[in-house]
Amino acid sequence: MLGSYSETEYGDFQRRLIILRMGLLLVVALLALRLWHLQIREGAYYRDLSENNRTRQVLMEPARGLIYDRHGVLLANNVPSFSLYVALDEVKDREALIEKLSDLLELDPAFIRKKLGGKGGKLLPRKIKDRLTLRDAVLIESHRLDLPGVMIQVESQRNYPGGVTASHLLGYVGEVSAEQLEKPEFSDLHQGSIVGQYGIEKSFDRYVRGQAGYKRVEVDAHGHEKKAVVVEKPQAGNDLYLTIDVRLQKLAEELLGREYGAIVALDPTNGDILAMASRPAFDPNVLSRELTPKQWAEIVQDEGRPLNNRASQGQYPPGSTFKVPMAVAALESKTVSPFSTVTCNGGYQFGNRVFRDWKTTGHGAVNLHKALVHSCDVYFYTIGQRMGIDLMAEFGRQFGLGQSTGVNLPSERTGIMPSTEWKKKVKKEPWLPGETISAAIGQGYVTVTPLQMANLIATVANDGINYRPRLVLAVMDRVTGNLQELPAVPRGKINAKPETFRLIKDALADVVNVGTATRAKSSVVTIGGKTGTAQVAALRTGPEESIPKKFRDHAWFIAFAPVESPKIAVAVLVEHMGHGGTAAAPLAKEVIEAYFKLNEGQSAGTTDAPAADRIGATSEPL
Amino acid sequence: MIDRVTEARGFDTFDLRYVGLIVAILGIGLLSIHSVTHDQEGGIAPYYVKQIAWIGVGTLAFVVMWAWDYHAIARLAYPAYAVVLFLLVFVLFEGRTSKGAQRWIALGPFSFQPSEFAKLVLILVLAQYYSKAPRVGWLQRVIVPGLLMLPGLILILKQPDLGSGLSFVAVYAAMLLMVGVRSQALGIALLFSVMLFPFVWEGVWGALHDYQRQRIMAFVDPSYDPSGKGYHALQSRIAIGSGELMGKGLFGGTQSQLKFLPEGHTDFVFAVYAEEWGFIGVLVLLVLFVSLIWLSLDIASKAKDQLGALLAVGIVSMLCFCIVVNIGMTAGMFPIVGIPLPLVSYGGSVTIMSMASLGLLLNVKRRRLSLFY
Numbered sequence: 001m002l003g004s005y006s007e008t009e010y011g012d013f014q015r016r017l018i019i020l021r022m023g024l025l026l027v028v029a030l031l032a033l034r035l036w037h038l039q040i041r042e043g044a045y046y047r048d049l050s051e052n053n054r055t056r057q058v059l060m061e062p063a064r065g066l067i068y069d070r071h072g073v074l075l076a077n078n079v080p081s082f083s084l085y086v087a088l089d090e091v092k093d094r095e096a097l098i099e100k101l102s103d104l105l106e107l108d109p110a111f112i113r114k115k116l117g118g119k120g121g122k123l124l125p126r127k128i129k130d131r132l133t134l135r136d137a138v139l140i141e142s143h144r145l146d147l148p149g150v151m152i153q154v155e156s157q158r159n160y161p162g163g164v165t166a167s168h169l170l171g172y173v174g175e176v177s178a179e180q181l182e183k184p185e186f187s188d189l190h191q192g193s194i195v196g197q198y199g200i201e202k203s204f205d206r207y208v209r210g211q212a213g214y215k216r217v218e219v220d221a222h223g224h225e226k227k228a229v230v231v232e233k234p235q236a237g238n239d240l241y242l243t244i245d246v247r248l249q250k251l252a253e254e255l256l257g258r259e260y261g262a263i264v265a266l267d268p269t270n271g272d273i274l275a276m277a278s279r280p281a282f283d284p285n286v287l288s289r290e291l292t293p294k295q296w297a298e299i300v301q302d303e304g305r306p307l308n309n310r311a312s313q314g315q316y317p318p319g320s321t322f323k324v325p326m327a328v329a330a331l332e333s334k335t336v337s338p339f340s341t342v343t344c345n346g347g348y349q350f351g352n353r354v355f356r357d358w359k360t361t362g363h364g365a366v367n368l369h370k371a372l373v374h375s376c377d378v379y380f381y382t383i384g385q386r387m388g389i390d391l392m393a394e395f396g397r398q399f400g401l402g403q404s405t406g407v408n409l410p411s412e413r414t415g416i417m418p419s420t421e422w423k424k425k426v427k428k429e430p431w432l433p434g435e436t437i438s439a440a441i442g443q444g445y446v447t448v449t450p451l452q453m454a455n456l457i458a459t460v461a462n463d464g465i466n467y468r469p470r471l472v473l474a475v476m477d478r479v480t481g482n483l484q485e486l487p488a489v490p491r492g493k494i495n496a497k498p499e500t501f502r503l504i505k506d507a508l509a510d511v512v513n514v515g516t517a518t519r520a521k522s523s524v525v526t527i528g529g530k531t532g533t534a535q536v537a538a539l540r541t542g543p544e545e546s547i548p549k550k551f552r553d554h555a556w557f558i559a560f561a562p563v564e565s566p567k568i569a570v571a572v573l574v575e576h577m578g579h580g581g582t583a584a585a586p587l588a589k590e591v592i593e594a595y596f597k598l599n600e601g602q603s604a605g606t607t608d609a610p611a612a613d614r615i616g617a618t619s620e621p622l
Numbered sequence: 623m624i625d626r627v628t629e630a631r632g633f634d635t636f637d638l639r640y641v642g643l644i645v646a647i648l649g650i651g652l653l654s655i656h657s658v659t660h661d662q663e664g665g666i667a668p669y670y671v672k673q674i675a676w677i678g679v680g681t682l683a684f685v686v687m688w689a690w691d692y693h694a695i696a697r698l699a700y701p702a703y704a705v706v707l708f709l710l711v712f713v714l715f716e717g718r719t720s721k722g723a724q725r726w727i728a729l730g731p732f733s734f735q736p737s738e739f740a741k742l743v744l745i746l747v748l749a750q751y752y753s754k755a756p757r758v759g760w761l762q763r764v765i766v767p768g769l770l771m772l773p774g775l776i777l778i779l780k781q782p783d784l785g786s787g788l789s790f791v792a793v794y795a796a797m798l799l800m801v802g803v804r805s806q807a808l809g810i811a812l813l814f815s816v817m818l819f820p821f822v823w824e825g826v827w828g829a830l831h832d833y834q835r836q837r838i839m840a841f842v843d844p845s846y847d848p849s850g851k852g853y854h855a856l857q858s859r860i861a862i863g864s865g866e867l868m869g870k871g872l873f874g875g876t877q878s879q880l881k882f883l884p885e886g887h888t889d890f891v892f893a894v895y896a897e898e899w900g901f902i903g904v905l906v907l908l909v910l911f912v913s914l915i916w917l918s919l920d921i922a923s924k925a926k927d928q929l930g931a932l933l934a935v936g937i938v939s940m941l942c943f944c945i946v947v948n949i950g951m952t953a954g955m956f957p958i959v960g961i962p963l964p965l966v967s968y969g970g971s972v973t974i975m976s977m978a979s980l981g982l983l984l985n986v987k988r989r990r991l992s993l994f995y
Contacts, residue, residue: 016799017935021919024915035862035904035953036901039862039863039865039866039896040866040867042863043865044866
């Protein structure tokens with residue numbers, strides 16, 4: 001019968017099972033014998049080995065990638081520094097150690113306790129302090145016998161040779177925080193790992209971070225290193241080549257001087273950020289260090305808010321610079337023709353309210369050209385009223401207002417491009433007709449960032465083709481040595497006729513030639529631009545000088561050059577400096593002239609991609 | 623048919639002892655896993671909690687394999703083998719790679735190892751094959767089952783997973799021996815293996831990854847040690863040896879707590895246990911394992927038909943092989959081939975597979991008294 005035994009097979013099977021049992025017992029007896037040999041006969045020997053032969057896993061932090069400007073000038077590198085570590089498993093009396101360390105290094109005991117209690121296995125030494133002074137490092141080394149488990153390690157420390165130069169752009173680094181460690185993108189990091197906390201260091205962290213390695217270190221009972229086996233080599237992060245030209249960047253920063261404000265220079269043909277200055281600034285070398293709570297509070301509470309990147313995070317009313325997109329909107333929506341005129345007698349009556357022109361005597365009969373050149377408010381009140389806020393908002397959005405430019409920097413602000421829908425949603429109130437009139441000259445609810453305005457004027461200069469502002473030109477892979485260029489990213493095209501842009505650019509050129517921005521007139525290159533004066537306080541009385549500075553107007557100037565085939569677009573904002581034509585226009589002129597002087601000899605504006613021969617060559621620090 | 627009238631019986635004291643042994647061994651495993659991982663991040667949950675979850679799934683597998691008539695299960699052997707082969711092919715292309723080997727199929731946050739399940743399926747296939755008809759002559763007894771095993775073996779070695787591949791061959795050999803091979807057939811088989819050995823060796827050695835070759839070389843010659851692989855074996859020996867008679871106590875194993883042993887919760891969990899519980903603890907675990915296997919062999923010897931007997935023998939020999947090789951490699955008797963300790967090591971696939979196998983064993987016993995022919 002299938003599946004069952006025959007008598008003889010059954011018997012055979014039982015016999016074999018008995019053999020199997022014997023075999024099993026024999027093998028298990030052998031195992032037991034071996035274990036007896038290991039644990040009983042040689043147990044004492046192995047116990048000795050286990051006590052004197054501790055293995056410790058030591059992390060090897062990777063070197064962060066270097067950051068260069070577009071010409072290969074070094075902006076961020078790494079320098080050696082002493083760090084203090086404690087190996088927990090060798091600490092017998094934790095409180096005694098805390099006391100000794102706090103005495104020697106003048107540190108708060110609570111701070112050390114917190115550091116020792118951080119997350120991670122028992123095996124992973126805890127970093128207590130970095131950037132030890134040489135004196136402290138020597139002090140610790142000389143007390144080493146009293147400080148079991150304490151180690152001084154030489155590590156690479158982030159260094160910014162330029163100090164405050166481009167600090168908002170570069171950002172700074174710091175220890176990964178407990179909250180960050182919970183997130184998946186930081187899963188390969190450990191307590192004490194360094195990550196970018198601001199600026200490019202943060203937004204491009206995954207490129208420059210590198211990968212930690214570790215080594216296994218055998219130490220004897222006295223804590224002396226006997227043998228180190230590198231299990232995994234750390235892998236250095238990749239190098240970044242930025243789009244900025246550090247010479248232009250420094251100039252922009254010097255031009256702002258002690259004033260608060262921002263200057264952004266873009267290449268309109270591809271969106272490259274050539275300079276992005278924000279003042280006041282901070283020293284990233286200081287912020288990349290471990291700050292005491294007091295130092296941190298000082299920086300955060302500073303009235304000038306130095307950590308704020310005014311170029312991408314400062315939101316200001318655009319003032320008359322807003323007339324540029326409004327002019328495009330009016331022409332494209334056929335609200336006006338280039339020839340139709342509005343009579344300006346210094347004010348615009350709406351209901352029982354009069355909206356005043358900045359020129360109380362009025363501009364007379366103005367067409368679009370003249371309205372832009374002399375920044376006639378009444379003309380724009382009129383066309384704003386005709387277009388209505390929603391049509392204005394549609395064009396504003398086409399120019400990227402009220403939305404992120406997509407620049408790869410943390411916490412970019414979007415500003416506000418108001419509309420009836422916006423007001424209903426955000427303010428829970430209906431739109432008032434008078435608000436349209438303020439909005440038409442870039443006041444009221446409208447706010448923008450300097451980066452958005454630079455992007456806007458670049459779009460106009462480029463006949464409506466818009467690029468996402470780009471910060472990183474190329475990434476060099478440290479492993480393969482490959483230079484990967486990050487391409488320019490087109491974002492869209494303004495829905496307007498070339499004729500419209502020609503008209504607008506002609507007018508903007510005349511703004512500089514004969515209009516409100518004659519101070520931007522250059523002998524080097526033709527410049528087109530638009531001034532703006534953004535009101536801070538609604539009601540102003542008396543002359544400018546008598547108003548407290550914090551209520552004075554912000555000065556705007558947005559510009560591009562050369563007018564014929566633009567290679568650079570600039571937005572300047574200076575807080576509380578009054579007139580755009582006086583305070584902002586000269587700065588834009590300086591930046592533009594410097595740009596053309598710096599790029600003399602080459603066809604101005606061609607992207608000077610980091611040539612392969614530059615890479616690896618020692619670049620002089622700033 | 624006999625199968626239809628088979629009558630299942632309920633639980634008795636034998637079953638209680640049997641389940642008691644399993645629970646005790648699982649407990650030892652959990653304790654050691656917790657000890658070595660208690661200060662580690664385990665992902666979504668600590669390792670011991672995840673292991674409890676695996677044991678929960680394993681219990682389900684155990685009950686299913688126990689409750690469902692093993693004749694019916696065996697009838698699914700060939701389709702199941704086809705599925706396993708498909709998964710083994712799939713894992714080569716889509717599998718998750720870890721330590722140079724592509725063994726895992728990712729399932730959301732988890733991953734499972736088809737090669738573990740392939741072992742149990744192979745047992746089913748061979749048992750079904752031998753019991754379906756009287757297999758006579760060396761062709762039917764040796765070559766055909768060998769050809770049945772071959773595709774799975776090749777795919778597993780390709781991953782490469784030397785440990786699972788060896789257990790595959792061990793299961794085949796054990797079942798071959800239990801059905802009996804006439805000396806003539808055995809002689810021919812041996813002759814063939816000897817003749818083919820150089821080719822096989824070339825193929826096996828060439829297919830190995832560097833780390834595997836290094837492990838084997840480190841075993842043969844501990845001074846051959848370019849990057850600390852023999853060091854790994856040495857530290858495992860130090861861990862076991864330094865446990866001495868009484869052990870260092872729970873969480874007291876300096877060698878394992880300091881995590882010089884990678885895979886301290888998986889393949890090297892025995893070293894962790896031996897360090898913390900000493901020779902006494904080791905003997906307890908060995909007695910538990912031997913008792914479990916002893917009871918399993920009782921089941922084999924009293925199985926009511928050849929299918930049941932072969933299933934039992936296959937399962938017992940697979941578990942024996944894994945236990946002996948794992949303990950042997952941690953104790954430095956064998957090269958490190960990467961076989962987990964069943965019921966003790968951390969791991970979903972191996973835990974579920976082991977518990978399913980034991981459920982199947984109890985299934986064989988459960989039906990043995992009914993209609994004994």
